[in-house]
Amino acid sequence: MRNALGSVDTVLLLGGRSEIGLAIVERLVRDGVRRVVLAARDAAGGVPPVIGAAEVHLLDFDAARPETHGEVIEAAVKLVGDLDVVIPAFGVLGSQAAYDADPVAAAGAVAVNYGGHVSVGLHAARRLREQGHGTLVVLSSVAGIRVRRANFVYGSAKAGLDGFAQGLGDALHGSGAHVMVVRPGFVIGRMTEGMSPAPLSSTPGQVADAVIDGLRSGAEIVWVPGLLRAMFAVMRVLPRAVWRRMPR
Amino acid sequence: MTSFLTGWGRTAPTPARLARPGSAEQVAELLRRAPERGVAARGLGRSYGDAAQNAGGLVVDCTGLTSWSLDETTGLVTAAAGVSLHDLMAALVPRGWFVPVTPGTRHVTVGGAVAADVHGKNHHVDSSFGAHLRSLTLVTADGESRTLTPGDELFWATVGGMGLTGIITEAVFRCVPIETSRIRVDVERTRDLDHTLETMTATDDRYRYTVAWIDLLARGGRMGRSVLTRGDHAAREDLPRGADPLAFSPRSLLAAPRWAPDGLLNPVTVRAFNEAWYLKSRPGSLVQGLAPFFHPLDFVDGWNRVYGPRGFVQYQFVVPFGQEATLRRIVSRLSAEGVVSFLTVLKRFGPGTPGMLSFPLPGWTLALDIPAGQRGLAGLLRAFDERVAEAGGRVYLAKDSRMSAETMAAMYPRLAEWRKVRDGADPGGVFRTDLARRLRL
Ligand SMILES: Cc1cc2nc3c(=O)[nH]c(=O)nc-3n(C[C@H](O)[C@H](O)[C@H](O)COP(=O)(O)OP(=O)(O)OC[C@H]3O[C@@H](n4cnc5c(N)ncnc54)[C@H](O)[C@@H]3O)c2cc1C
Ligand SMILES: NC(=O)c1ccc[n+]([C@@H]2O[C@H](COP(=O)([O-])OP(=O)(O)OC[C@H]3O[C@@H](n4cnc5c(N)ncnc54)[C@H](OP(=O)(O)O)[C@@H]3O)[C@@H](O)[C@H]2O)c1
Numbered sequence: 001m002r003n004a005l006g007s008v009d010t011v012l013l014l015g016g017r018s019e020i021g022l023a024i025v026e027r028l029v030r031d032g033v034r035r036v037v038l039a040a041r042d043a044a045g046g047v048p049p050v051i052g053a054a055e056v057h058l059l060d061f062d063a064a065r066p067e068t069h070g071e072v073i074e075a076a077v078k079l080v081g082d083l084d085v086v087i088p089a090f091g092v093l094g095s096q097a098a099y100d101a102d103p104v105a106a107a108g109a110v111a112v113n114y115g116g117h118v119s120v121g122l123h124a125a126r127r128l129r130e131q132g133h134g135t136l137v138v139l140s141s142v143a144g145i146r147v148r149r150a151n152f153v154y155g156s157a158k159a160g161l162d163g164f165a166q167g168l169g170d171a172l173h174g175s176g177a178h179v180m181v182v183r184p185g186f187v188i189g190r191m192t193e194g195m196s197p198a199p200l201s202s203t204p205g206q207v208a209d210a211v212i213d214g215l216r217s218g219a220e221i222v223w224v225p226g227l228l229r230a231m232f233a234v235m236r237v238l239p240r241a242v243w244r245r246m247p248r
Numbered sequence: 249m250t251s252f253l254t255g256w257g258r259t260a261p262t263p264a265r266l267a268r269p270g271s272a273e274q275v276a277e278l279l280r281r282a283p284e285r286g287v288a289a290r291g292l293g294r295s296y297g298d299a300a301q302n303a304g305g306l307v308v309d310c311t312g313l314t315s316w317s318l319d320e321t322t323g324l325v326t327a328a329a330g331v332s333l334h335d336l337m338a339a340l341v342p343r344g345w346f347v348p349v350t351p352g353t354r355h356v357t358v359g360g361a362v363a364a365d366v367h368g369k370n371h372h373v374d375s376s377f378g379a380h381l382r383s384l385t386l387v388t389a390d391g392e393s394r395t396l397t398p399g400d401e402l403f404w405a406t407v408g409g410m411g412l413t414g415i416i417t418e419a420v421f422r423c424v425p426i427e428t429s430r431i432r433v434d435v436e437r438t439r440d441l442d443h444t445l446e447t448m449t450a451t452d453d454r455y456r457y458t459v460a461w462i463d464l465l466a467r468g469g470r471m472g473r474s475v476l477t478r479g480d481h482a483a484r485e486d487l488p489r490g491a492d493p494l495a496f497s498p499r500s501l502l503a504a505p506r507w508a509p510d511g512l513l514n515p516v517t518v519r520a521f522n523e524a525w526y527l528k529s530r531p532g533s534l535v536q537g538l539a540p541f542f543h544p545l546d547f548v549d550g551w552n553r554v555y556g557p558r559g560f561v562q563y564q565f566v567v568p569f570g571q572e573a574t575l576r577r578i579v580s581r582l583s584a585e586g587v588v589s590f591l592t593v594l595k596r597f598g599p600g601t602p603g604m605l606s607f608p609l610p611g612w613t614l615a616l617d618i619p620a621g622q623r624g625l626a627g628l629l630r631a632f633d634e635r636v637a638e639a640g641g642r643v644y645l646a647k648d649s650r651m652s653a654e655t656m657a658a659m660y661p662r663l664a665e666w667r668k669v670r671d672g673a674d675p676g677g678v679f680r681t682d683l684a685r686r687l688r689l
Binding site: 001002003004005006007009031032034054081082129130131132133174175176 | 252257259260261262263264284285297298303304305559561620625626629630649650651652653654682685686688
């Protein structure tokens with residue numbers, strides 16, 4: 001349960017090795033979370049330690065297998081009770097060139113980046129609605145705010161996810177459960193290894209800090225860094241001919 | 249009907265379906281059809297935190313259970329759980345009787361008073377509400393109505409059990425005879441914390457009702473300076489001739505504004521209030537009405553709104569006698585941090601009841617209100633929890649809204665025993681509240 005000072009007790013991270021996800025979990029634990037569930041592919045194969053939690057549980061989870069997602073949510077509830085914060089942090093970036101060459105791989109990535117989030121999100125939402133409380137943290141991306149030619153497979157999945165998350169948040173309005181949409185820019189980390197950082201990039205820690213602030217204040221949308229919000233207000237209305245020429 | 253509920257501190261609202269039964273049979277009926285997310289009892293919602301909420305489940309508003317009677321020869325009152333102490337007093341006082349224990353507000357139900365085993369200014373001589381109970385009627389998870397007496401384990405799991413053993417529908421308790429509706433009060437001011445503790449230790453036992461209000465914003469040599477108000481029921485000869493000795497018609501005089509901004513209560517406004525209060529409390533004796541003596545806050549309707557939209561937290565703990573060092577450290581830390589609390593009260597507790605989760609134990613209890621938005625509050629209170637637990641003390645569940653399950657377990661040594669009795673009465677876990685989930689009871 002969320003207490004009077006905004007601290008929570010339990011968190012479920014899907015994509016249990018995600019750098020951003022673990023950075024959020026680490027901060028939640030610092031702020032009082034006692035029980036953590038990490039759901040990851042081949043969980044037994046090892047996940048980084050979470051320091052300071054009273055309980056850390058592992059579950060097997062594959063985002064590409066939506067028929068198993070209901071069981072994963074149920075198993076998490078069995079382990080820790082009510083889910084105070086649920087963070088689906090799985091995702092694959094891939095390269096546009098590779099997707100161009102292999103449309104099957106592109107569809108597979110979209111199934112994780114969009115389809116996996118739809119099924120996890122709906123299952124989690126059902127549980128949060130029953131509980132009457134809890135927050136689903138959705139990791140969208142500015143890549144989906146206006147899709148760019150340079151990564152439109154990934155970007156379009158994020159665009160779908162962003163719309164899905166907003167709709168889900170509206171559907172949950174008045175239920176006591178909330179959806180928080182997080183829109184980072186370029187995050188310097190494992191997912192973007194080897195790429196040169198875009199302007200207004202951030203670190204997983206900075207994204208996590210913003211998520212914690214957002215949870216505290218009950219924000220519905222969080223941009224990281226905050227300046228991206230103003231920047232994308234402009235980007236969104238740039239003429240198509242200009243946008244098309246964006247180098248990356 | 250689904251409603252968002254909070255406690256008196258107005259923090260952490262959660263939705264629940266509300267039902268308001270009008271009889272014990274209707275209560276039993278609701279329990280037989282208990283939903284998956286369980287059932288919580290609620291009185292007048294004067295607990296500060298999440299004790300009378302049940303996110304996603306059913307909340308049984310007991311205020312529709314209102315019948316009661318008085319046996320004028322013995323002073324025994326038989327009251328349905330939803331009767332408020334306000335209504336009882338309004339009827340009993342003119343007939344020469346007073347409730348055995350009243351908390352700082354009259355607007356609590358008998359059910360809430362039992363479930364929290366509430367204490368009043370007379371704890372050092374009269375213990376808490378549970379000590380005055382003859383019997384209880386409890387509807388348990390199976391829908392059966394049981395009459396419990398102090399010889400039953402389930403009785404003492406229910407007194408102070410925060411509504412988690414069943415729904416109390418009726419209580420029988422002994423009231424005290426009074427000659428007048430007034431209190432003869434002595435007011436004293438103390439210089440600092442040591443002086444406060446000394447004075448209370450030396451002379452509290454001369455009075456039935458005592459409390460100290462501490463100016464937490466006073467620092468340095470004045471840290472812990474207090475106003476002591478201590479009194480007894482006035483006798484007829486204490487009143488001026490011609491006065492109606494049992495007149496009692498308390499009303500709220502003011503309503504707090506419907507909305508107040510965050511930060512209205514800040515160090516500047518609270519320091520000014522505290523200073524004024526300390527100075528206005530002139531030492532001496534006076535005769536006061538029951539309401540201004542026991543329930544000064546009840547004169548302002550909805551005063552909890554003054555804390556603004558983020559609400560506030562009440563922190564009340566007790567440490568055993570002999571652990572004054574812990575009390576001193578906490579008071580000096582609060583004073584050093586400039587914590588904005590304008591209603592800090594200190595009280596000496598006497599012996600507790602056998603209630604397994606009852607709060608009071610012989611020692612010092614301090615209660616303070618703090619705006620929930622105060623910076624660093626979570627960490628500060630966590631540190632206090634640890635100190636209190638180490639000292640063998642505890643935090644009051646009826647006021648708590650932020651403790652962790654682990655600290656709570658460390659503070660309540662009879663938790664395991666209570667759980668066993670509760671599990672016997674409610675094997676399926678029908679009774680659930682947000683507090684019980686948060687504290688993993
Ligand atoms: C201004 C103020 C001053 C206060 N001063 C004091 C004080 O001096 N001493 C003190 O001890 N407390 C004090 N309190 C706290 C208050 O007395 C308790 O929280 C009391 O339990 C509130 O009663 P309620 O009817 O509002 O119950 P609620 O707040 O509605 O419920 C409190 C608990 O009782 C349970 N409950 C309620 N009805 C039933 C029932 N019929 N059957 C089973 N369980 C039930 C609920 O499930 C919940 O766990 C104060 C509160 C306020 C707002
Ligand atoms: N990094 C950025 O620049 C950036 C920017 C904006 C948004 N985001 C989004 O933020 C989220 C977290 O990203 P991150 O930076 O933390 O990346 P990360 O460290 O690479 O984490 C992504 C995680 O997703 C998991 N995953 C991939 N496919 C999966 C599948 N089929 N089933 C289960 N798990 C799967 C991976 O698990 P394995 O360990 O098993 O491989 C990996 O742990 C992603 O949704 C990402 O799109 C990232």
